[in-house]
Amino acid sequence: MTLALRLGRTVEELRQTMTARELTLWMAYDQQSPISDRRGDVQSAQVAMAVLQSQGAKVSFDDVLLDWGGGAEDAPAEDDEALELLFAGLAKD
Template structure:
């Protein structure tokens, strides 16, 4: 399946058939995605692993889930605060 993914082909196309993707193959791909994410989520996981290792090597007590990007937009207890962002950017530009 990895070869098909990298080539952008269906399993039938790799076998030399020109048939469209079947429902059965779609189910295979969905199961494969659960084991090895196909989407950009995979890159987010890799970045979070690296960031966690870097933070921890500097003594920070940070967990993997703390640095993994959550694109769902369902963060609890986080209010959008433009003034806080402006303060942060101002502090960063002075350093």
């Protein structure tokens, strides 16, 4: 779906026109230069981490990276705890 979105085509159009070889090339390209929105999330997390750390906050890359997985039910509690730690680190200044 991501490839169809990036190319401005429907999945069905890609199925009808794209060969297996071309799809394999796109998959290899995605490994080198991601075509999904994940790349932007990683870049934003790097900037956020650098800014927060420059202000003395004790945060890691995983603390600021968005998780779009929507996984376990206890995930919001973990996120709340991470935010509390983040704000506590910022309040020390």
